[in-house]
Amino acid sequence: MIPAGPERFASTRDRIEVTQGKAPTGKPRTKRPSASGVKMRDVARLAGTSTQTVSRVISRPELVAESTRQLVERAIVELNYIPNSAARLLASSASRIVAVIIPSLSATVYAQEVHHIVRVLEERSFSTLIGNSDYSQEREERLVQSFLERQPEGFILTGTEHTERTTALLKRSGVPIVETFDGDSPAMDMSVGFSNFQAGRTVAELFRTRGLSRLAFVGGRQDQDFRANARYAGYCDRLAQDGLAPVVRVELDLPMRQADGIAALDRVLAAEPLTQAIFFSADNMAISALLECNRRGIGVPDQIAICGFGNYDYGDALIPSLTTISVPFEEMGALAAREILARIDGDSERPRQTVMPFRLIRRGSA
């Protein structure tokens, strides 16, 4: 079926002459190398139809007579025809691309999210363009600009903090946009997130219920980690209710690596040796801090209670198991993708801002 020529660039000119990037009429200018080789015109020629009919067979087969359709389909297989999406896009403005920008694929939460975005989009044969902003709004802006050149039919971004230009570019483009991971702030267009503020409040509430009052917080730098800021704000808000405030806030450079958990623990204890509880804004740090406490003989949760965020895989396998906040990152990604698709499909009046529920997973460490 497929000619098994050993050389790369093997060509398919076995049955019919394949168009070779020349003007079909008029004086033949010098050659232009044709990218793929087989084009719609070749299929039409072999099938004995016009290109238009081939085009119809591909996009709206129900409009074509059964017999013609089979002829064309056979020609497509025969020639191994692969449509050129650039030409399609140029003529029809339907790129079937969705652009996704996240801070980093190295962070499990974003990788999970993207996995499910991609999964949902693939079901509908949309392709996914992926970009890492590296926690920088400037890089995000550059990515948006560069992706915009490809006319994506949707954008999925992380958070609601962007440069003015990013916002302006996106709004002007008229493309559906979903912002994820942030259910606290208003979105440009649509959003699928969760309340970081309430998550922080919930953890503070847990600690207060246990009668603890010297509470610390560990998260990313204020100017980088906006979601952690919101969690901190919620944390403070609940404490303020009892006339309290966090005794230490440790800010770490992003991306936060697992080992940073130990350093953070040290910084907390150096600043306030009598700290009774620590809220880590990511489980990986909480886990390494917890293991470090075990190693040092610091009792968890009695001497120091620990709560993480994200409900990573290993948390429940530790001793003590890790108390944490569980957020449905997979569902968030899947829904974000579905919202984009729904908008593309013209199902207009759907809920614009979805706030997903999170859960406090109460286990051994707090």
Next chain:
Amino acid sequence: MIPAGPERFASTRDRIEVTQGKAPTGKPRTKRPSASGVKMRDVARLAGTSTQTVSRVISRPELVAESTRQLVERAIVELNYIPNSAARLLASSASRIVAVIIPSLSATVYAQEVHHIVRVLEERSFSTLIGNSDYSQEREERLVQSFLERQPEGFILTGTEHTERTTALLKRSGVPIVETFDGDSPAMDMSVGFSNFQAGRTVAELFRTRGLSRLAFVGGRQDQDFRANARYAGYCDRLAQDGLAPVVRVELDLPMRQADGIAALDRVLAAEPLTQAIFFSADNMAISALLECNRRGIGVPDQIAICGFGNYDYGDALIPSLTTISVPFEEMGALAAREILARIDGDSERPRQTVMPFRLIRRGSA
């Protein structure tokens, strides 16, 4: 600078009339909605030049007179012009896209790899198309076909096992291809991998050095997890040297989740209660098995030695710490991307098949 109209779809027609998808000459057929609005022609008009000059300013500014260039650049900013990459691609066949297909972004190793692929490509302003094959060659084939429509300038795949059609399609396309994660088998084009076979051998060697002989293996299903097969083959190869063979091989459905480690441990012990060592083909399972052993009072490494694969973050924080194989996944991704770029740049005769070194990280568990 940027008109701050509150409505979406805000248009920029403040200074000059923007082309609106009509034939500039001849009888005006009915309108075709222009996707972005501003196009090169508009920039040219505002700058008082031809589109050709605008094109040059964008792609080869050194060919344009300083004064003209400034005029054009100002017009570009003024109009917020964003080039249409479909048109560029159609005219020039340079998509500046690289397609990446991995089994799953949910698995840390692939997410790490992709993170670095994307990072390297972004430095050169290439965009990344990402697809999950879900450990299925059929899905991989579909993704390849669909990505091929977008004329990527390179493909990065996982492993060296593909359907015949996948191979045929890719070879015919003439696009540079890098296969990753497999340094044992010959590649279609280029490859950046490591020897799974030698990794398996190394682990068996470690266990043999410790005088253990009833050895088990835990990995993915044979028909899905080809890299684990290679590790198993190496494992067996080393054991055969001493007239031995694994006492149990547990095969799990992919993707393997952390909790599967405990189930696998049970299956190993059920099949051969006197098992002395287990090689897990992924750290996440090794970690949960190790923690489960602690919980059950099974002594590690004395009663059962455990070795993982991948050197995940938490392995060295456990007690006992996890012995494992470390593979430079990040470097592998980065190099894969660089190989593609080098080929695109025409730096032809570079090493085609790179085998990256792995390291045995000897820690407490084996």
Next chain:
DNA sequence: TTGTAAGCGTTATCAC
């Protein structure tokens, strides 16, 4: 250094 003309491969439109 700049401009003109002719495509790139597809789809929209309209006529048959």
Next chain:
DNA sequence: GTGATAACGCTTACAA
């Protein structure tokens, strides 16, 4: 149900 023709927005080739 099918085909001819004109775009889609850009770049290549060549002329000025």
